[in-house]
Amino acid sequence: MHNQEFFLNALIYLGAAVVSVPIAKKLGLGSVLGYLLAGIVVGPFVLSLVGNEAGEVMHFAEFGVVLMLFIIGLELEPKLLWKMRRSIFGLGGLQVLITAGIITGVALLLKFQLNRAVAIGLILALSSTAIVLQTLSEKGLMRNIAGRSAFSVLLFQDMAVIPILALLPLIATLGTPADLSDTSINSIGQVAQLPGWLQLLIIIGAISVMVIIGRFAARHIFRLVAETGLHEVFVALALLMVIGIALGMDAIGLSPALGTFIAGVVLADSEYRHELETTIDPFKGLLLGLFFISVGASINFTLLVENPWMIIQFVLLLILLKFIVLLFLGRMFRLKKGFEFLFAFLLSQASEFAFVLISFSRQNKLFDEQTSGMLLLVVTLSMAISPLLLIFNDKAVSPILARWQNKQEYDEIEDEETPVILAGFGRFGLTVGRILIANGIKVTILDNNPSNVETLRKYGFKLYFGDITRPTMLEKAGIEKARLLILSMAEHENALKVAEIVRKKYPHVKILARANDIFHVFEYLNLNINKVQRENFHSAAELGNNALVELGFSKYEAYRATRTFKHHEHQVTEELYQHWLEDQSKFIQETRRFEEQVKETLQAEKNYSIHDSDCAWDVDSLKDEAKKEE
Missing domain, CATH: 1.20.1530.20 (Na+/H+ antiporter like fold)
Known part of the structure; x- marks a missing residue:
């Protein structure tokens, strides 16, 4: 009898966890509160399933x-x-x-x-x-x-x-x-x-x-x-x-x-x-x-x-x-x-x-x-x-x-003409900004995170605290005289809002934008902005290139395969965008077709005849070949 009682209690406790925790997580309450509520329900003062x-x-x-x-x-x-x-x-x-x-x-x-x-x-x-x-x-x-x-x-x-x-x-x-x-x-x-x-x-x-x-x-x-x-x-x-x-x-x-x-x-x-x-x-x-x-x-x-x-x-x-x-x-x-x-x-x-x-x-x-x-x-x-x-x-x-932090006084931006405004100086924008600054290009950098601004200033970066979504801040940043606006901020909705304002009021300014995924790319295409980079695409492609080399591809073969994949991805984006606008089921169907297409293209690449000159830059493999001949 004691064993039966033990297994019954185990069944009740486990069942309560399995039912309550997913519901609590779905409601955004967290697992701890889900467990606590389960205990209250099965406890002696509600269902009395446990004593x-x-x-x-x-x-x-x-x-x-x-x-x-x-x-x-x-x-x-x-x-x-x-x-x-x-x-x-x-x-x-x-x-x-x-x-x-x-x-x-x-x-x-x-x-x-x-x-x-x-x-x-x-x-x-x-x-x-x-x-x-x-x-x-x-x-x-x-x-x-x-x-x-x-x-x-x-x-x-x-x-x-x-x-x-x-x-x-x-x-x-x-x-x-x-x-x-x-x-x-x-x-x-x-x-x-x-x-x-x-x-x-x-x-x-x-x-x-x-x-x-x-x-x-x-x-x-x-x-x-x-x-x-x-x-x-x-x-x-x-x-x-x-x-x-x-x-x-x-x-x-x-x-x-x-x-x-x-x-x-x-x-x-x-x-x-x-x-x-x-x-x-x-x-x-x-x-x-x-x-x-x-x-x-x-x-x-x-x-x-x-x-x-x-x-x-x-x-x-x-x-x-x-x-x-x-x-x-x-x-x-x-x-x-x-x-x-x-x-x-x-x-x-x-x-x-x-x-x-x-x-x-x-x-x-x-x-x-x-x-x-x-x-x-x-x-x-x-x-x-x-x-x-x-x-x-x-x-x-x-x-x-x-909201209180964003109501702090924004920095006064020095009145100097800079060709580039960089909005967002986090992990993505920091790399973009460093490349431009290293090449001697003047950049007005804005970020809406005060602690981030304070930290990066200690490292010698000249950036300003400000909310780029405010039209007055755009004007202070010199948008009228700027040639290029780079939207590298993580908040996608805010970036789209800025892009829409600039497209309407300052059509002479070119816009480069960061996107989290292909659907964000499509939203920029809606605004006629086609210079968009998916934040993880190139680094992921490079990692795929390295994986091919580790699996026995020559460096040139891996380079060609990765380049072909990237080229194919860029080619089909515009076409997929049209399907995304018109018909979601057609969009899914075409996405699957393009996946098969890139697979066939890369398989065909394997039959490409590689010349010795193609491998001339692969120094490590040449050394290995020389050792084998010795």
Whole structure:
């Protein structure tokens, strides 16, 4: 019967994930909110498909956080981690101290005893590693300044969990003496009661052993297993290693997540890092999904219904206090404009570690059942609201900030006649501009991204901040006297708008434009602009040329094949444009016909008789032939 119940629960959790997450993603809500909503629906307060075991499932699924930090560690080399030390200890340390202090003060105002207020401050100062890292990964934010700063704060918070566990029994003695004889206190709590110097010695020793094994023994073990050619054995070894490290760190009082992160960093320069990442990633994703579903299922709606306004006020107050502190620190550490809001929204919820810390505090008689229940509900609801806050930032805050930045005073453009106006100086326009400047051609360069303008000015480029879509800005840039306008901006709609204005008002100006794909080319052709370059076409063709050489084509054969392909592509564009205007089904049919046509043309090219003179420029192949003759 027990097995049947286990498989039934597994079926419910997996089914909820499969149904809810695609719907949430389709609606733009993200996978985390999808999992949370699935948990609420299958939980005891809606469909009652799962019962009170959600808490146990949550503790099991927290292992997904451990796996996630191990994978992140694999992607970070020790040198990069050392570079982040200022943000880890400076930004992270200040966040925990200031947030804990303010929440403690608010708790005192709400008539909590001093020891309980301090405990609440320390517990609620932490943020959710699971939610934030999943969001960073899903939205590709790990590489921007807000994502890296949030990650640094989370690392410090993981390190702070152990000192907080050590402090909680001491904090309990500030009020009613704590009963420390409870045998249910886990191994972390027992280690936390040891003298500080002994804790430190144990932790340093354990980390040192892990680093030594990772550096000198792990590679040999991985190689021996890899040589068996049995993938399932490698999977078993990877899981054995992560689970072993997690249990070992837990036993000595170190956060399992932090311990596996350090192990990942140690193995970051290993030749097996990619295989490890590929092996563990599916388990990580599944367990994290299970964790979020269990969080949703564990929300105590009974307590929420009994005290709705009080709970909602506490949740909003917590999020607001953390948001203000994080926004202040973001500006203090000079995060770029706009990124400080993303940073604050990312970390404004409570942490999954709060479930452990609240339980531990209750064991130490810091909280009664009502207080711990209320705190657990506040923590859970803050985690559930977190994805909505990020959607609010994306849909409302970011656009407002972007409009505000665009309302900044535009640069005054020097009154000098230049033959070329270059609109957009990002990765595409930068290359175009460098070629022109290197050939001694004067160019008026405009870009509507103030941070991009500021950065490139440091490298000596003379460019102006301005919105080229505004007719007044076109006039200031000298469009009347210009010979050439180059539209290299990434925003296709804005580029078309400018092209249309210039075509009507300044027909003497020639226009060169960047297009993202062939459909954008067609839209320019609608405006009678035929000097258009697809941004990736030539680089992709060149890479195809290199691929042919690597596959045995002579350099001249590869050159001819690539040139023929490019020539054919340019030839058919105009014809395809006419079909695109008139009949979509005909357009698809003709596209397929042209693909067959270019295939036949290139096959015919292989029968072309290559003369020795054609290979004269292929020095490497001539050397190889000479060696064979010797």
